[in-house]
Amino acid sequence: MRPSVNRPPTPDVQENQEKEPTLQETINIKLIESGEKERLMELLRERLVECGWKDEMKAICRAFIKKKGRNNVTVDDLVHVITPKGRASVPDSIKAELLQRIRKFLVSAAL
């Protein structure tokens, strides 16, 4: 077969590096394609702003920036600075709400 225009059939021609997509990946794709991931992210963003979490994180960033000097800071620095506190300080109610929504999606998508 001429290789130019036709796309080679997917798993065979390439090296079989790609295993079958994991469940996680499949669901991720479904989340994105259906737009649910975006909606969930916006919901989480909104909730985190409402409860002051974002302001807390920004304050931590500002303190770090003041200490280190504003021209010496990288995005990476800031991510590392706020990740542990950020993950730990999400209010339980918000976490529960999001988890429930995700679960609902999983149930509907997996069937």
Added chain:
Amino acid sequence: MSLPNEDNMASQLSSHFFGDLLDSIIVDVASECHRIARLGLDRNLEDEEEELRLSAQARVRVADPSNSGEANSKYVVDIFGQSHPSVASEVFECMNCGRSIVAGRFAPHLEKCMGKGRKARPKVTRSSTAAQNRYSRGSPVSAYSPYSNSTSSNRLSNGTSGVAGEEYSNGTFQEP
């Protein structure tokens, strides 16, 4: 209905995706703060630094004895390092009366030249009626109107001196 295994897996997956979302949001927040910091948009940060620096400078200046007595000395040094005599010495022509006036004496001269002349403020009528007209027309006028409505002539002259002064500064010179 749902096996505990399934439940477990569902919980795990949910947590995984939640963590995913949270990480994305954390990166967004970090990126935003980074941008604000690098662009210098956070006024507070700069203001504080500026304040600290200025107060440190001021403290040094106050502590330094050689800088004191600026009020006493005749020659003060300004921010460009120039010094001026305390009384301005340039002579020029008054645009009202045409006399040659020393700049340092110009203000008191103007008071007499424009204000008294021969009588005390004959301009009173003109500007007070003008102000009254403006007021009666209902347009919002500045502080002139209360003055123009007061009865005592002293108040009038004081008030309209403000008016007159204003009008003069707008470039209309009237004969005293």
